[in-house]
Amino acid sequence: MFEPPLALASLSGEADADWARAGADHAGAAFLGGIALDADSRAAAREMVRDRDRTEFLPEDPLAFVDRELAALEDVPIRPGFNVRSVTPGPVADAARICRDRGAVLEINAHCRQEELCAVGCGETLLRDSDRLAEYVARAAETGAVVGVKVRAEVPGVELPALAAELEAAGASFVHVDAMDTESVIAGIDDATDLFVVANNGVRDDETVREYVDYGADAVSVGRPSDDPVVLERVRAAVDRHQGPGLETPSR
Template sequence: MFEPRLALASLSGRSDAAWARRASEHAGAALLGGIALDEPSREAARELVARDREEFLPPDPLAFVDDQLAALSEAPIRPGFNLRASTPAPISEAATICRAYDAICEINAHCRQEELCTVGCGETLLRDTDRLCEYVRAAAAEGATVSVKVRAEVEGVDLAETARAVERAGADAIHVDAMDSEGVIRDVADAADLFVIANNGVRDAASVREYLAYGADAVSVGRPSDDPQVLARVGETVDRLAREARA
């Protein structure tokens, strides 16, 4: 899906094309966004901004997705976009744009802010597998490469079951924020034939080795994605382990 197998995880209001380009020396993929696509999710994002959270709120979110991906068309990194919407229809539209740039269309079933959950975004999708699969099918129908961003430690959610369901719906990858339950990566990797991206606490060689030992295909870096020293450490480890695996 991408090489080297280090991704940059989206950071609300900060993860744009310039951010991705700065880290392209070390990472194989960059997931821009998150971006709210429809009016309910945009209103939730405005409420988040009102309480001092950074969010992308361009006048036309789909045009923003297109512009940002176009800006990376010649960059040595595979782009993607982390997407939020209250219904599947805007996801379908964004997936068409992602397909045109060979970008990853990442459905956000991860965010837990009350404002987003109230309008049916983020973690509410994780708690409602049928709805989440509707979003996956909408994106997959447009021919996009589909990832689903999820989190561990959500009461009542079995991520292994989620992985099997989204795979049947047409997902290609699952991006797992392991929280403090790193072993959940093994459960997900064993449950489905998806490309598994492990996130949370990826800072050094030890954390990379741990996640890959659990069966992750790649790792992602969130908050330190603008720290060249962290990216260099993680990127070098990913490269070295890949060479060892090929030897």
């Protein structure tokens, strides 16, 4: 899916084209966003900005923003993706078409756990509504885009390996897993599916990369320190050392 098998993970309100360009010397992919696409998700994002002093991307036209940011990376040797939030599937399919045309991948956000997003049916709420999440994946995959989902471990009542299998059946090509403190969930997903598995959470050095490799990750991603070249250089070196049986890069 991308080479080297190291991704930059989206940071709310910060992960734009300039951020991806800055990390391109170290990573093979960058997930921009997240971006709220429809009216309800955008209202929730505005609440978070107002009440939590968070940064969020709130352009007047979110789809035009997706297209513009991806266009800005056409000359950058990195595979871009866009992490998207929506209460309804239509805008997800619209964003998928843009990603398809720009050679980018679409990442559906089933990860964010802020109560404002969950209250309107975005983010982590989708993990508990697998039928709706699978519909998002199917609608997006029908466009011909490469589609995946960002998920979170340790959500009560959610068995990620079983959910990942449902998403694969719906047309997903990859899953981006925030393992939290349950790194072994990567092995469960790897055993249950043929999805390209990107492991996230705490990726900082050789030890953390090796642990995810041992559990079967196809790639790893760096989140909060993704703008720190020292961390990225260290992780890239670890990825280069361990690339092989664990960190594979199939073109699917």
